[in-house]
Amino acid sequence: MGVAIAAAPAPSLGLSAPRSPWALAAPLGLAYAAFFVAPLLMLIAVSFYADERMTRFGLEQWQRFLFDAFHWKVIADTLLLGLKAVAATVVLGFPLALVYRAASPAWQRVLLFIVVMPLLTSVVVRTFAWIVILGREGVVNQLVLGLGLAAEPLRLLQTELGLVISLTQIEMPLLLLPLLSVMSRIDPNLMDASASLGASPWRTLFRVILPLAAPGLAAGCLLVFASATTAFISQSVIGGGRLVYLPAMIWQQAMVAAHWPFAATIAIALLLSVSAVLAVIAHAGRVAGGRVHG
Amino acid sequence: MLFRPTSPAPTAQASLRGHTLDVLGLGVRYGAFTALDDVDLSVRAGEVLALLGPSGCGKTTLLRTVAGFVRQNAGRVLIDGTAIDDLPPNRRRVGIVFQNYALFPHMSVAENVAYGLKARGEAKPRIAARVAELLEMVQLGPMRDRRPAQLSGGQQQRVALARALAIEPSILLLDEPFAALDRSLRLDMQIEIKRLQRQLGLTAILVTHDQDEAMSVADRIAVMRRGRIEQLGTPVELYDRPRTLFVAGFIGTTNRLPCLMEGAAEGMAAIRLPDGTALRVPAEAPPPPGPALLTVRPEQLVLRDEGAPGAFPVELGLALPLGGQVIREARLPDGTTLRLTEPRLGPIRDLGARAFCALAPGARPALFPNPLSEED
Numbered sequence: 001m002g003v004a005i006a007a008a009p010a011p012s013l014g015l016s017a018p019r020s021p022w023a024l025a026a027p028l029g030l031a032y033a034a035f036f037v038a039p040l041l042m043l044i045a046v047s048f049y050a051d052e053r054m055t056r057f058g059l060e061q062w063q064r065f066l067f068d069a070f071h072w073k074v075i076a077d078t079l080l081l082g083l084k085a086v087a088a089t090v091v092l093g094f095p096l097a098l099v100y101r102a103a104s105p106a107w108q109r110v111l112l113f114i115v116v117m118p119l120l121t122s123v124v125v126r127t128f129a130w131i132v133i134l135g136r137e138g139v140v141n142q143l144v145l146g147l148g149l150a151a152e153p154l155r156l157l158q159t160e161l162g163l164v165i166s167l168t169q170i171e172m173p174l175l176l177l178p179l180l181s182v183m184s185r186i187d188p189n190l191m192d193a194s195a196s197l198g199a200s201p202w203r204t205l206f207r208v209i210l211p212l213a214a215p216g217l218a219a220g221c222l223l224v225f226a227s228a229t230t231a232f233i234s235q236s237v238i239g240g241g242r243l244v245y246l247p248a249m250i251w252q253q254a255m256v257a258a259h260w261p262f263a264a265t266i267a268i269a270l271l272l273s274v275s276a277v278l279a280v281i282a283h284a285g286r287v288a289g290g291r292v293h294g
Numbered sequence: 295m296l297f298r299p300t301s302p303a304p305t306a307q308a309s310l311r312g313h314t315l316d317v318l319g320l321g322v323r324y325g326a327f328t329a330l331d332d333v334d335l336s337v338r339a340g341e342v343l344a345l346l347g348p349s350g351c352g353k354t355t356l357l358r359t360v361a362g363f364v365r366q367n368a369g370r371v372l373i374d375g376t377a378i379d380d381l382p383p384n385r386r387r388v389g390i391v392f393q394n395y396a397l398f399p400h401m402s403v404a405e406n407v408a409y410g411l412k413a414r415g416e417a418k419p420r421i422a423a424r425v426a427e428l429l430e431m432v433q434l435g436p437m438r439d440r441r442p443a444q445l446s447g448g449q450q451q452r453v454a455l456a457r458a459l460a461i462e463p464s465i466l467l468l469d470e471p472f473a474a475l476d477r478s479l480r481l482d483m484q485i486e487i488k489r490l491q492r493q494l495g496l497t498a499i500l501v502t503h504d505q506d507e508a509m510s511v512a513d514r515i516a517v518m519r520r521g522r523i524e525q526l527g528t529p530v531e532l533y534d535r536p537r538t539l540f541v542a543g544f545i546g547t548t549n550r551l552p553c554l555m556e557g558a559a560e561g562m563a564a565i566r567l568p569d570g571t572a573l574r575v576p577a578e579a580p581p582p583p584g585p586a587l588l589t590v591r592p593e594q595l596v597l598r599d600e601g602a603p604g605a606f607p608v609e610l611g612l613a614l615p616l617g618g619q620v621i622r623e624a625r626l627p628d629g630t631t632l633r634l635t636e637p638r639l640g641p642i643r644d645l646g647a648r649a650f651c652a653l654a655p656g657a658r659p660a661l662f663p664n665p666l667s668e669e670d
Binding site: 193211 | 361362363382383384385386387388389390392394396397398399400409410413414457458460461
């Protein structure tokens, strides 16, 4: 090949022999620096303005946030909402992942398509669909009343239960995509080997499948948690005004009260508290799966 | 388990000895595909039986049915005369060594070997003692804390073997266990497994598509084809008296000579080669008169310089001198190529020379109806 094109001018893009792989990452790196790192630093700086007109620096906003029990309750509610969404998606999603693992390749493609399909629809559309389903006259209530399970329509909208139900559906693909990818890589002979050694199906599940699926499960939980705690649209539309989570507080301070320093403080509090839980999940995943992959 | 003899506990050898496996009228279908068709098979206590055949012949399905991973549509599987058809795999006590070993990647060597003992709820000190004993047996004691990924292929296979033997299986199933090993290691492991099997008196089934492997490890071989057992016998029986053309071709090297069956009497068949040479060969069950195939092993043919009754002219092809033996190609006038082996006594005949080929004295070639119309 070199002989045939020897007469052609040397490639001018310098792609033939990049001096370091960092050069290839430079465009994205610069974009990240400009549009992520810099704004984040600005956000931190803004949170240290003492007054809403941003005339002098001080710790007033942080004091206001940290010394009010209401704010701590909102943090707790937000993290709890994320954990509930994670728990619900895992309880419903893990069995599906087991079905997926055992399915034939043709059925795996069908299942994967069904799992991915919700991602092709906007979150806004899916959220409004849940209003129709969960409302007083919605499908769920018609079914419950029709079967005589309750005398009055259940109140699902503007409750945390309704919000967790809809977040479970909305975030499910985020749990399943990494989980299914790991599941399908588990050697099916391992299940047969486990059974032939006398292990019951439950023992095989807990001693073989679960440890081997742990990295995918942890990755899925991370995504669901991060997405559910910051799901501003679903939290506001399904949860309504009575349920307050950190994203709504940020929006309210930034856009309604125009109090940027306090909004920045809440935003950093959200970032830190969510990151703390993510670190715990990631660590748990590493402990369970690290023995395989480490 | 309630009664413990006061004399020294029975050794692994004693507890493993003497299990039989019987397969009666076994049938397995996958949709329209018949994987096993009315298979009968008896494996004697303490023998190694090889299931030998090309891929898709049903040998792996038979193995998986015995293990309980595949549910049969018809027939029964018995261990020591007791039907195990309704037992799930985890209650069958059938040990398996998989082709890819299927070691648990997240567990150490010792944990892999201990897995079955833990599942059975053995006491911890007993598990530790048994694991140490098994690792000693497969010479992997120093590797006990390694992960499977840190072991060589041969070492992984020994872990798989120790893990399967830990549960004191009544039957040991080996699913192409040597296929992933390179050639030199393969022979070592074949000898190793054979030694352990003898020492423990294990009944074992070996699935393989490699005839050399089946011949060297197995006491008896079941040649399978299209979901059926084509022939069951010792390696020597299969080699010397193949009952079908398929077996003759699958076991060892065979020359196929088209011929015409003319008649049979007193266990001898009279046949004629296309060039007109008349031959008389021993035939226990001669095919009907008409087109036939004579299958001759390379060592059943001899070369001569002069013609004689029963000798047919050939043109000599390439010669491969393998020390004391020469592998020689020869061509019949009609173009059929033969392969024969001869002891290298004198000078090697020249390429292209004319010679005469005859059946060695006492040779028992096999005679089959010519299957051109039914052969696949």
